[in-house]
Amino acid sequence: MKIAIISPGPFSVPPVKGSSVEHDIDEVTKMIDPEHQVTIYTRTCDTYPRSAVEENREFIRFSYNQGPKLYLQRIIRHIRKRKPDVIMVENRPIYVLALKRHFPKIPMFVNMHSHVYASKGMISKEKMKKVVRLTAGFFTNSEYLRRHFMKACRIPAHKIHAVHLGVDVSPYQVAKIHFSIRKIRKQIGLQPEDRVLFYAGRLMRAKGVHVLLKAFREVSEQDPLARLVIVGGTGYGSNRLNPYVRELKKLAKPLGDKVKFVNFVPSAQMPLYYQLGDVVATPSVWQEAFCRVNLEAMASGKPVITTPRGGIGEVVTHQGSGFLLPPEKWKKELPAVWNLLWGVPAIRTEMGKNALMRAKQFSWYATAQGYLNVFEKVCKKQKTPSPSKQTLRKTG
Structure with a gap:
């Protein structure tokens, strides 16, 4: 044909x-x-x-x-x-x-x-x-x-x-042992003991980054080791400072160095950057058709905290490979989920394994x-x- x-x-x-x-x-x-x-x-x-x-x-x-x-x-x-x-x-x-x-x-x-x-x-x-x-x-x-x-x-x-x-899980699994991860962590300013919540994607309102920052403020108040790494720009390859990005920086300012903004990263390098996170967040507020970031995060063996919008629930299983939290409940429920994942490390480990197994089905x-x-x-x-x-x- x-x-x-x-x-x-x-x-x-x-x-x-x-x-x-x-x-x-x-x-x-x-x-x-x-x-x-x-x-x-x-x-x-x-x-x-x-x-x-x-x-x-x-x-x-x-x-x-x-x-x-x-x-x-x-x-x-x-x-x-x-x-x-x-x-x-x-x-x-x-x-x-x-x-x-x-x-x-x-x-x-x-x-x-x-x-x-x-x-x-x-x-x-x-x-x-x-x-x-x-x-x-x-x-x-x-x-x-x-x-x-x-x-x-x-x-x-x-x-x-x-x-x-x-998704091809191979590059995400190989990245786990790559020598440059330590260098990237140092460049961003992460310490070995930091507990990292990771976001990857465009910085646009529909992706709900403002929801994540407001909820992370609550997390950081109860966990001094919590850090938020935000990777992405306003568009593909663009790091333009638009009104929404200014709003995000304003929300992050009271949190100081607990929030790390990283500019756009080409997709070929993303398997390495996913390794920075212990947990990946995708706080979409619009009806996402699929949300490929969730699948890439799961291919890295990371539990995902996301929303039940659009087709996301077809990929992420609630309390299996991650958590599906409605955007309006993030501020209240994200701290409790974070406490669970770090209070009972076995749950975080098991979810990571489930996430990888789920990713292999796609x-x-x-x-x-x-x-x-x-x-x-x-x-x-x-x-x-x-x-x-x-x-x-x-x-x-």
């Missing part, structure tokens, strides 16, 4: 400065069986050549500097030469409208990573309705997001498939197989003549 995958365009695949969608494209396509040919369309950047081949994957890169319209036009011209069996559009349903005008007979899928790019501000209700009609199917990274689109966009149940993302190979199974069914159905056509052939 020849599969064309179209990345959104603002970031490169593989990602240089982060970006979760592009990371997911890179990881899952590595696991697609070698009998399939995969062409990944993405943007040009200084790090990579305009085209490259890696086993059964080919990267074709076009400029995105002039925006999505010209980027997509160049991709369309290239697809004409390749004639793929399937086209997968990543997180940009609006692209389908242009693509279908040129390739009406090629089955087309949209892989939605969140609700954002199918929302009113990104695509009109009428255009989204047309996309639903034109596509062969949709993928989501959680059952929560699948149900959201079934209701919000009236996508028929048989046409939308929930396929969880994966593999990129399983994600790839989930996509391929749907592609193959649709392609097989398209090649099989309908009963009416078979009757016509017999009588003709």
Whole structure:
């Protein structure tokens, strides 16, 4: 099968400065069986050549500097030469409208990573309705997001498939014994006896970092050894000081050196940084579709304290691999959870083991197989003549 995958365009695949969608494209396509040919369309950047081949994957890169319209036009011209069996559009349903005008007979899928790019501000209700009609199917990274689109966009149940993302636990486990961890701890100003609560992600209100800081203030009052390490910037690769970051710094100021802000860290280095934490916190206040940070934390063998928003509960098991606390209860309940984890160390150890076991259930190979199974069914159905056509052939 020849599969064309179209990345959104603002970031490169593989990602240089982060970006979760592009990371997911890179990881899952590595696991697609070698009998399939995969062409990944993405943007040009200084790090990579305009085209490259890696086993059964080919990267074709076009400029995105002039925006999505010209980027997509160049991709369309290239697809004409390749004639793929399937086209997968990543997180940009609006692209389908242009693509279908040129390739009406090629089955087309949209892989939605969140609700954002199918929302009113990104695509009109009428255009989204047309996309639903034109596509062969949709993928989501959680059952929560699948149900959201079934209701919000009236996508028929048989046409939308929930396929969880994966994680490779190896780099996170290898990082545990890496020599540079001690150096990083020293740079940040952590002492050997410190008990570290760790946050990784963008510094944006939806991620609830303000909720974490307010709750951590209560934790620090009862535990003088508690420290909070916050890794991330305002965007992928950006450490801009915006009003929200200023608000976070203001909340952290009374806590002094108990709170450590670390700027954006490239995803390739993150397995090392997760080792700084004893427990990982993801205080999301919005409806997270999946929250990959939880899975990465669990791959590091860390208990996770998170919220039951969106699809998070499909990944983290409450009182198994972590705790699911509603955001409005963090200030009251985080100190009690922290006391439990440090008052009974065996619980923290057991949760860490459970977290690792849970993470191993989410593999990129399983994600790839989930996509391929749907592609193959649709392609097989398209090649099989309908009963009416078979009757016509017999009588003709």
